[in-house]
Structures are given as structure tokens and as C-alpha cells.
Amino acid sequence: MGRVDFDAIVRKAVEDYKEAITNAPLGTLLKEGLSDPDEIAKVAAKQEEHLLDAIREALQEDVPEGPEVIFQVIVGWNQRMHVQLGLPKAMNRTYGHAMDISYSDPRAVWLAIEWAHGERSHRSLNSQDTGVNTYVRLPAVATEDLKRVFVRMPFLSRALGREAVIAVEVS
Amino acid sequence: MVVFNGGKVFGEARTQKARGVLALCEASLHDPVIPDTFPWVVVVQGREEVGGAFALAKELSGGRGIFARPCPIRPRHGFVESRTISSLEEAQALWSELESADPEGELMLVPLLRAKYNAIFAPGLVVVGPGHDGATSGRNAISLPLPSSWVGESEMAGLIAPGEVPYIEAVLTEHGWVLTQYRSGPSPTAGDYIPERVRVEQVVHVDEGMDLLEWEGLVKSLGKGAVVYHPGGSAASHYGVHCIANGVPYITSREPRVGEVLQPSRSGWGRRENVVLANAIRESFAKEDTEDDLLPLSLALVHSIGAYVADSPSEEAIRLLGWAIAYLARACVGASLGELRYSPRRHRLPEDIPVDGDRDDIYAGALEFGIEDVIRYLAIAKEDFRAGGWPSGYGGKRWADASSVALNYVRGIVSFLNRPSRRALGRLMERANRLLHAAHNNGWYLNKWPDITDQGSSWVRDMAAQNPGRLAVSHPKFIEWMLRR
Numbered sequence: 001m002g003r004v005d006f007d008a009i010v011r012k013a014v015e016d017y018k019e020a021i022t023n024a025p026l027g028t029l030l031k032e033g034l035s036d037p038d039e040i041a042k043v044a045a046k047q048e049e050h051l052l053d054a055i056r057e058a059l060q061e062d063v064p065e066g067p068e069v070i071f072q073v074i075v076g077w078n079q080r081m082h083v084q085l086g087l088p089k090a091m092n093r094t095y096g097h098a099m100d101i102s103y104s105d106p107r108a109v110w111l112a113i114e115w116a117h118g119e120r121s122h123r124s125l126n127s128q129d130t131g132v133n134t135y136v137r138l139p140a141v142a143t144e145d146l147k148r149v150f151v152r153m154p155f156l157s158r159a160l161g162r163e164a165v166i167a168v169e170v171s
Numbered sequence: 172m173v174v175f176n177g178g179k180v181f182g183e184a185r186t187q188k189a190r191g192v193l194a195l196c197e198a199s200l201h202d203p204v205i206p207d208t209f210p211w212v213v214v215v216q217g218r219e220e221v222g223g224a225f226a227l228a229k230e231l232s233g234g235r236g237i238f239a240r241p242c243p244i245r246p247r248h249g250f251v252e253s254r255t256i257s258s259l260e261e262a263q264a265l266w267s268e269l270e271s272a273d274p275e276g277e278l279m280l281v282p283l284l285r286a287k288y289n290a291i292f293a294p295g296l297v298v299v300g301p302g303h304d305g306a307t308s309g310r311n312a313i314s315l316p317l318p319s320s321w322v323g324e325s326e327m328a329g330l331i332a333p334g335e336v337p338y339i340e341a342v343l344t345e346h347g348w349v350l351t352q353y354r355s356g357p358s359p360t361a362g363d364y365i366p367e368r369v370r371v372e373q374v375v376h377v378d379e380g381m382d383l384l385e386w387e388g389l390v391k392s393l394g395k396g397a398v399v400y401h402p403g404g405s406a407a408s409h410y411g412v413h414c415i416a417n418g419v420p421y422i423t424s425r426e427p428r429v430g431e432v433l434q435p436s437r438s439g440w441g442r443r444e445n446v447v448l449a450n451a452i453r454e455s456f457a458k459e460d461t462e463d464d465l466l467p468l469s470l471a472l473v474h475s476i477g478a479y480v481a482d483s484p485s486e487e488a489i490r491l492l493g494w495a496i497a498y499l500a501r502a503c504v505g506a507s508l509g510e511l512r513y514s515p516r517r518h519r520l521p522e523d524i525p526v527d528g529d530r531d532d533i534y535a536g537a538l539e540f541g542i543e544d545v546i547r548y549l550a551i552a553k554e555d556f557r558a559g560g561w562p563s564g565y566g567g568k569r570w571a572d573a574s575s576v577a578l579n580y581v582r583g584i585v586s587f588l589n590r591p592s593r594r595a596l597g598r599l600m601e602r603a604n605r606l607l608h609a610a611h612n613n614g615w616y617l618n619k620w621p622d623i624t625d626q627g628s629s630w631v632r633d634m635a636a637q638n639p640g641r642l643a644v645s646h647p648k649f650i651e652w653m654l655r656r
Contacts, residue, residue, distance in 0.1 A: 009546045020521040
């Protein structure tokens, strides 16, 4: 053990901590287990700046062409924030089929996040692919095969005047 | 013949050794703080008493064995050896041996105790060894400069020669410590702390009622020539600790006079000791600890740094202190991480922070941390405790404050490692002392660590501050562990 720089270690620890807390991946945030919707909205609001940064960054990337099918994410506030993936009615797929798609091309999974709208109901997003009642719990299945997904942000798309997509690390 | 039985002494012994044991027996009955002594003692004072005394001892022993201890009229080394006796013939033969060595001697008969360990305690000294005589014979024993108190001096008045100090011998049985001897002897330690030659210009008397923070401030304000006098004090006390940390002479043996010149005390703690300790701390942080129930032992050692510095401890004892300093730091980070599991931001903490599993898992993990891990995790824990949003009764400001005290302690370790000196060690000692007062929301900072002593964390904390020598031998595992090293 050489000379230990106490202050440098503390400084780095505090920086790392702040970075981790403020820039946590969305998936982590959703999994955090907060049960109070107001508290979660507050945390989400705090992260808005980070979200915008991430979106700006994502917009610089080549976003792969998605399939015609757009999946929905419905955040179940009363289910400890498990992200649920809804399947479009037109696909008429079952749970297993949904996973097949994820496995084959995770990049093609498009998600939309309801909480970003500040809505807390269990209903789906306002898009052409609504009306889905089949859900798949993401955190449980996503960690192994869905390391990264692209999330469509309709509300930001409207705000920005172009399609907003964010890359989300799923944890 | 003198007999102690049923809580009373009948007769009067003439040898110092027998008088010491009988005084211990009486004191133990009246003071619950004093450990057990013998339930009965028979002292043979003449040949004609041997038969009756042996018969009485046999009856009192209930067939569990008799141990015979020859007592010379004046304490001396190499006297007739103590032994087990099982027949009248053996008792008579031993008496003949004793009589020819010292016609005025006495033969003390006591119950035979099955001892796992034995020890000698004197002010600022603990010697512990295996079996019934490892400490007294010095065989495989370890000697530590730890202050300990077992029996009040007032209860044993008249048994200690002027200028000498009490020595207590004891054995550890399956029922705990049993005090087996109380005798007079020369002080084993320097006692006084005088870092350099000094002409006394001011004598500061310790006021034990003074607030400790006030005392700390007072000591820091003292100029050259000021000397602290603390009759009956100890270098490991809070009063001594602050003096040593600030290089102020600390005298316990006699009252110094203004104008007199004091020579440096014979403390052997110097550059070599600093280096040995620094290496021992580094080695301890490089090795994993596997036992999560040694916190009381580590506290006892760390809170005796003052006594170490004022004395000339063995390398073995210094290495043990190095282990204790590292162990205590790991215990602190374990405590903070154990609480951090409840963080409202738990899933967003930096990925490397180990907060998974139950508290025992966290503690086991903490005992493997290097010093850089300890610093990093304590800093993160402190930051998160301060961040707010904690549910009632968990984390929050109190835990942030306690983690801050721990972080300061580790800063003290780092300062000492980067530049080993007596002054840096003094500062570390001050910071270690503050750990005893660090508290979380409903108790002492470290009170969730396993307590193998079964006495409760308050007892452990109090003993670390007031009686570290006794705490260090309060459980057989501590002794076994020290001797194994």
C-alpha cells in the first residue's frame, strides 16, 4: 500500500455519488421502489434536465428504423413501478411472442414512457397503438437480453417538433 | 487455622499471600463488580493442623479436588511449588517441604479450578497465557500495556507495600474469571508521560468533573512548562489521551513542583515503534478478517493507545494494536453500510457500493475492505445520509454525523500511515475516543455489531473507555485469538 490520498478518495467518492444519484438510468429510477406518486414525480422533475441532455445526445445517433409495431410501456404506479410492456392488439401476440421479438432485435423495441407525461393512471399512451391489454414485466426479463432500448418520447417530440428518442439502459 | 466459608473469614492469616486471597474473597462478596474468587479457603498455620485442615478441605471440595498453595511469610520468587493434593499423606509431605523452606510459612488449600487461561493484571499491564500458569510462567503468553481495574484499593487497604502497586492473578474457568491472588509488586509501567526535558512552570490539576471537551480545549491552550497532575490516573484515560496528543507532560505518580526539572519518561515508544505499528496497520488492511465478533477486543486495544505510547510495549503487542485499528475502521464502515441499505436512493447508489444482503452479509464484506474502500464507502454513506428523504428512524442526520466521526478516525489512520509519528498517533487516539460517543437515531453507532460478551453494547462502550484491560479478556475467544496470532 503506497501513500493514501484521503482527500482525493473522498472527493472522487462524493463526485461518483452525485453522478450516480442524479444521472441514474431510467430503468433504475423506475425500479427504485418509491410508492408515493408525488415523490416519484418530484424525482422525475429533478431529472428533467438530464433527460433532455440524454435525448439531445440520442438524437445525434442513428436511430434504427423500427418495425411498424410500436410497443407501449405502462407504468403501474400501484405495482412498485414495474415497467410493463404492452403488445398492440393487431399483433395479437402472447407473452412469449413478445419476448421473441426482443431477443431477435432489441433495437427494434420502441417504448414510450407514461411517467414522462406526468400521468399516473394505468392507461396506455395516446398513440395509434393503444388498446392493448397484454403486459410483460420488463425488469425481470429485460436484464439479460434487453440491455438497451430506445424510448420514443411523444410529448417531447411534440415539444421539439421532431421525433424524440431516448436510449435507455435497462437494469 | 484460618477458614473462609459461607461468606466469612474465621481467624487471621499471617502471610501476605493468604491475607491477599482472603481479602479478595471478602471484597468479592460485597462488590458485584469484582469477579468471583474461591468459595472456600483453608489456611494451615502449623503441622498439628494439617490433618484437620485437609479433612475440612476435602469436605468443602465435595470431591472436586484440592489445590495446595504454599505461602512464604515474605513474598519471594521460586518458593515451594503449588500442586494438587489428594491424600493426607501428600498434604503432610507438602507441609514438611514448606516448613523447611520457611518455618513461618502457611499452606493455603483452595478448590481445584479447571483453568483454560490465566492472567496477571497490574496497573497498565495485562499478561494472559494458556492453562493455569501460562501467564505466570511466561509460556506462550502475551503481555499488553492495557489499563484494567478489578478491585478497589480501599477494599484491599494495607496489602500493598509503599511505592508498589497491586498485582492480581486470575484464572478463566468455564464460569468466568476467578481471582486467585492479590499481591504487592513494583509498577510495571512508566506511569508518567514526559515527552522531553521540561522545567515546570505551571501544574494543572485534573478536575474529573470537567466536561471532556472543555478539558481538550484547556490542554490545547497550555504552553511550554505546563504539566498536568492526575493522581491515580492513567495514560489511557481521556485526561491522559489529550495530554499525549498535545505533547503535554502527564504525571500520575507524584505532584510535580513549580521550578523543578522533569526528565523524559522511560517510554520506549519511538520511531521504530511507529514504523512497526504503521506496517501492522497496512498488513491488516491487506488481509481479510473473518471473525465478526471481535469488536470489543479491538475497542479495548484502540482505546489503550495512550497507555501504549506511555510504555514500552512488545512488538507483538504493537502488531495487535495495528490489527485493532484496522478492524475498528472496518467495523465503522460496516455499521454505516448496514444502515445505507434503507436508503431511499438505494438503487441509484454507485454500482460498487456493497449494500446487498442482510446486515451480517454487509459486516462480513466490510471485514475484507482495504483502507481506500473504507474511505470511499464511508464518504458515500455520509453523503447519502445527509441527502434527506430518509424514513423516520432510519439514516438521516444522526447517521451522517456518526459516519463523519468514523471518517475522521480513518483520516487519522491515513495521516499516521503517511507520516508515522507520536503526534499523529496522538491525534488518531483522540479521534478514536470520539467514536465512543458517536450515536445514531436510537443508540451507539456500533451497537448493531455482534456482542459476544452478552453484556450489551453500553457495557462494551463503557469498558472500552474505563477498563480496557478487563474488556480485552472478557471472552475466551478474545484470548484465544490474541494467543493464536
